[in-house]
Amino acid sequence: MDIKLTSKVILEKEFKKSVKGYNVDQVDQFLDQIMEDYDKFEEVLNALKAENERLKEELAGSSKKPVAQPNTNNMNYDIIKRLANLEKAVFGDKLRERM
Known part of the structure; x- marks a missing residue:
């Protein structure tokens, strides 16, 4: 221009x-x-x-x-699984004794 x-x-x-x-x-x-x-x-x-x-x-x-919404079911399952593994690593035998 x-x-x-x-x-x-x-x-x-x-x-x-x-x-x-x-x-x-x-x-x-x-x-x-x-x-x-x-x-x-x-x-x-x-x-x-x-x-x-x-x-x-x-x-x-x-x-x-x-x-697109993320699949929250898979995310929740992964979080619960990681939390369980973390509890096993931290508390170890103490968890087995309670059960």
């Missing part, structure tokens, strides 16, 4: 005066540049709006997908 004008350039633009007033060709050229820039801004704005909508739809679609 090649933007030629800024608000400062537009504000500070001075046209040479001819016998009948401003040079019409200079004014027309300057207005043509302004029109080109506005067209570019509009293109960029439309492209960004389209991308924004696409990303919103993508985000909405991804949030509708079910999240």
Whole structure:
């Protein structure tokens, strides 16, 4: 994107005066540049709006997908098994005596 004008350039633009007033060709050229820039801004704005909508739809679609839940039964079994092994290692014979 090649933007030629800024608000400062537009504000500070001075046209040479001819016998009948401003040079019409200079004014027309300057207005043509302004029109080109506005067209570019509009293109960029439309492209960004389209991308924004696409990303919103993508985000909405991804949030509708079910999240895989871990199998808690297997996790609980593993935890209980590890706990039992830990108790055997720590208490050893004392556990057998109680039973």
